[in-house]
Amino acid sequence: MLKSLLIANRGEIACRIIRTARAMGVRTVAVYSDADAKALHVRSADEAVHIGPSPARESYLVGEKIIAAAKQTGAEAIHPGYGFLSENAEFAQSVIDAGLIWVGPKPDSIRAMGLKDAAKKLMDAAGVPTTPGYLGDNQDPDFLAEQAAAIGYPVLIKAVAGGGGKGMRKVDAPADFADALVSCKREAAASFGNDVVLLEKWIESPRHIEVQVFGDSHGNVVHLFERDCSLQRRHQKVIEEAPAPGMDAATRAAVCGAAVRAAKAVDYEGAGTIEFIADGSQGLRADRIWFMEMNARLQVEHPVTEEITGVDLVEWQLRVASGEPIPLRQEELSINGWAMEARLYAEDPAKGFLPSTGRLEHLVFGEADRVETGVEQGGAVSPFYDPMIAKIVCHGETRSDAISALAHAVSETEVWPVRTNAGFLVRALWSDSFVEADLDTGFIANAGDALIPPSEPEDALFEVAARLVHDSTEPVHNAGFRLNTVPVHRVTLASGGETRTVDVAMIGDQIVSVGDDAADYYLPENTDAAVVTGHIQGDQAILFADGTAYAFDIAARGSGHAAAGSGSILSPMPGKVIAVDVTAGQSVTKGQKLLTLEAMKMEHSLVAPFDGVVAELNASEGAQVQVDALLVRIEAAE
Structure with missing residues (x-):
């Protein structure tokens, strides 16, 4: 058995290899770029060697630097992980020629x-x-078009040196073939330095x-x-x-x-x-x-x-x-049994899955059989590498057990302020088609926006955020009370361009015990989320609804009291009424905008707390109001 191993990779796969090597008594050597100087894999290894600037082409893709690091540290073998140089036959041969052990297949x-x-x-x-198709040497466009017709449309044009979805084009009709071929060859040449293509029958499902x-x-x-x-x-x-x-x-x-x-x-x-x-x-x-x-x-x-x-x-x-x-x-x-893995990426589904980078100020993984990650709370997602934060893996006796376990583990995952695809994953796992195993590679594309969580919080989450703020700032036994009323705590929150003042009633099981910096909450019946967790961070309440993060700015925290269920809409702060959207006697529905207040250089929309009627309206456009002024009173619908 070899005694020492250099891992020519980074992130979660480097940490994964180090874990097994250590259990086998094998000394490990990590390599790192400027961006990874404080990375988890660097601190996990027995020794680490700096190999260059942050861009991979100047560090992790420079075989000579990696081999030199192995020689410098006395490593006997090199494990390439995956990606980077893992399938580079020339690098594998260079490792062998240097007298080192290549942990992988032979270069040939x-x-x-x-x-x-x-x-x-x-x-x-x-x-x-x-797969039925054409994979000959003749790359003449007219000849390839003839072969495509013989195979039968739709066909797939694929770069022979391709990977990761690059150098691939689906062609549905003969008229589209020539342009698709030119585009595919151009991308293949740019990505792989080889524009040779093959043709395959497109598989419909x-x-x-x-x-x-x-x-x-x-x-x-x-x-x-x-x-x-x-x-x-x-x-x-x-x-x-x-x-x-x-x-x-x-x-x-x-x-x-x-x-x-x-x-x-x-x-x-x-x-x-x-x-x-x-x-x-x-x-x-x-x-x-x-x-x-x-x-x-x-x-x-x-x-x-x-x-x-x-x-x-x-x-x-x-x-x-x-x-x-x-x-x-x-x-x-x-x-x-059955096992499932979900890839947690630092990307924002609501913005076309654009990568989201930055410091991981808050990072908590849900309960899973294993979480493979190369980052930790306080670390960062770098713009230089793949944006995968972790692989969340669950095992069950049956497929249904595995789905349930993985969906809950992802639902309980908390990442902030970096955005993730956690909510997207939960929706995919619980979708009817996936649960019934009615799936193919077009599953996500066909589902469209149905798998993307809303970018703005649903109504019920304002109530949950208010409870979190209340629990974190004012113990129950310190709350005041008034004869014939139920004590409440008013919390004003702003999120998604909307501001609401919520009266938090401390009755029954609405208030749930809170830890030092996080809490689990029972939700009102009208929410779609199955799991909601949250914590206070500075002047914000951060909620995670099935893994999707929502931030609520804490505009004001009050300790006054109002009759529970009275529907009294009080001014959360001094300001100017710039719009009134209702009239006295008007019927309103929960969440309907009542008026807009301008304060602190921001516009705050105040909304109806439940279905009812405008019983009292004390606001007019242009009026200046003081904090706690009664602006509107809503009487609940019969």
């Missing part, structure tokens, strides 16, 4: 699977089913099925069953699960057997993934599942395979790299 195996056209030809020869394979230097190859990675957004995986729903034993044997043949065809060593595309229109069938490509590395979603098999794939990698055989035979591997 990487090369064999690196170009999609060559890989598909190799798979055809090995008896692995491939595609599911992304991949099989985890593992080989050693003794000629052994096993599979560790399949994963379903069909939930993707713009070709990037979002939620993965193992095993694949709807996969029967016969189909599993056929697909996993094909994956093993694929790995043996390239004399594969170490962890790898054979990716298949399935036509799911008639369920998963062996004759409608085709080889797509091979990833000659550990995959981001490998934890779901570990959860259902009980295998530590990184441990296997280190053992096989040390010359040991695979620890288990095929017949010793089995599926136990």
